Amino acid sequence: MNILVCISQVPDTTTKVKFTDNNTRLDTTGIQWVINPWDELSLTRALELKDDASSGVAKVSVALVGPVSTEPTIRKALAIGADDAYRVDTEALDAYQVAAQLAEVVKAGSFDIILCGIESSDYNGSNVGGMLAEFLNYPSVSGISHLEVQDGQVQVNREIDGGREMLVLPTPFVGIVQKGIAREPRIAAMRGIMMARKKTIQLVDAARVEPLTRTLAYEPPQPRPACKFIDPDNPEQLIALLQNEAKVI
Amino acid sequence: MSVLVYTENWNGSFKKLSFELASYAARLAEMLNTNPIAVSIGQVGRDELEKLSKYGIKKTITIEHDGLTQFDTQTYTRVIADLANSQSAKAIVLSNNNTGKSLAPRLSVRLKAAVASGVGQLPEQLSPFVVKKRAFSGNAQAGLELKTEMKIITLAQNSFELVEKPVDMVIEKAEADLSGIIPKATVKDVEIQTGKLLLSDAEIVVSGGRGMKSPDNWAPIEELAGLLNGATACSRPVSDEGWRPHEEHTGQTGKIIAPNLYVAIGISGATQHLAGISASKYIVAINNDKDAPIFEAAQYGIVGDASRVLPRLVEALKKAKSA
Ligand SMILES: Cc1cc2nc3c(=O)[nH]c(=O)nc-3n(C[C@H](O)[C@H](O)[C@H](O)COP(=O)(O)OP(=O)(O)OC[C@H]3O[C@@H](n4cnc5c(N)ncnc54)[C@H](O)[C@@H]3O)c2cc1C
């Protein structure tokens, strides 16, 4: 059984985002690029399953749609432990175009489980996983908080309002993961970093697909008015403000 | 032509978010000079369906089918896509909850319709069609152009005001064509807590962080939430430590919420935490460090020790409520 983890590259989650060119583009100066937190956790879970001989998982691959500048991020995934990688050589323009590219990677390979994150921390689309599944006509399960594989049998937990569902799934399928999939992301050890240099990143030519969306401009959030401080010995004042000024209680 | 809105139900009932969806769809239909049509799947009583008419929905199409009792993304996608075609939908509106997030991208590919997810406002302009959506984990709004004829929008919960606009509504039953569809996933087990206010539905949220020091100190947070008819939440380290259930974790890697009031107690205000709560209409912070970043996000703040401030706040609130 083979697992493909789709990874996207995002600015480090502590980045103070800034825009340039009249707020039409992200200002990338000084940005530290990292693997999207969800994808790091998916990769961690996939590797945990591979480590467990009874799972039947033999290989873990990663795929990223992006230009050559994204290769350090892919190397990082290889250093964490992915066996090999695919890079579709094109700028990622929107979720539809990205999913269409990933669908070609999946069709050309032999993957049983494809994992995507619930959302990228930059463009917050929440779309690539579901789109990929529809392009492939595979089932998809959204909101996976646990993935178990035993002798090739797959069981997942899916978060639903007020609880969770345990599902048994045939392969292939697309799993869209969220909190719970793994506890702490695996980090690359020295040995992994050395080994990653020898692993291959397979270049895939981009399919010709037009994006369906375009971002015209970004707007930084409205600055919040300065905080009103209330005397800790006078909580009545806070209640009065919430009742009469904010009108929320 | 129409604007189609998928109004999910919970055991036959709607929630506030259903009416937010209805309000949004009605306003969008007005802008597009067309009619809002609600789609309801599963058994929902007539009285419940009628509630949608209060928010401007002129027609509701209901579909009941044994094959639809269990939520399956592929099956539901097919049903909604077929309706979008037969009703010549110019736009499809869904919630940005788990259900909407799993259907919108599949519908997008099936119908070749562009999606904007996590939207809180009506489009800024119609040609080109531009709508603002959440981006960079709440650190920006992106003005997104949807370039296709048909558009899909997922609406963020508690971000669009209810607009009452009573109209006459017709209810139509439709058949679903599920030929050739075999749901692939089988449900083995379900764990569900009923009767508890869900964090995502709560208009007031009281949340504790590491500054609460111990899980044994949560009683005043629960009491405060109870008095305010709110839900409880927490920061990530608190759920990681097992002090609180993981469903309560808010932030970039937890729940993203937009209540009317978020009370952060003993929470420093890390960017990853703010990513999940910055859309709250009002934020109150209680923290003993006057320089904690949470005060930059908050409108109201109390600098003080939570173990001292909280009991007094609870007392004061009880008094205010009985007054
Ligand atoms: C110059 C430039 C311009 C851009 N303009 C736009 C724009 O106008 N509109 C727009 O929507 N986006 C734009 N993007 C963002 C980019 O296209 C995003 O990668 C894409 O939109 C997917 O992000 P998402 O938030 O929709 O993904 P989501 O659906 O939120 O991502 C979920 C999951 O999908 C997978 N995934 C996402 N992206 C990739 C990827 N590239 N490779 C492999 N797996 C992936 C991961 O598993 C991820 O966890 C631009 C990017 C660049 C560099």
Ligand SMILES: Cc1cc2nc3c(=O)[nH]c(=O)nc-3n(C[C@H](O)[C@H](O)[C@H](O)COP(=O)(O)OP(=O)(O)OC[C@H]3O[C@@H](n4cnc5c(N)ncnc54)[C@H](O)[C@@H]3O)c2cc1C
């Ligand atoms: C990829 C990634 C994703 C993450 N996602 C999330 C996420 O989704 N959600 C999240 O919350 N975090 C997330 N984090 C963690 C985040 O960076 C912070 O570490 C976390 O939010 C801190 O939690 P906290 O505020 O409870 O604790 P701390 O930062 O330790 O803050 C405790 C606060 O309590 C105050 N305090 C101490 N004693 C008292 C007292 N007696 N009375 C009142 N106040 C007191 C202190 O002044 C301090 O401000 C993420 C981190 C990473 C790297």
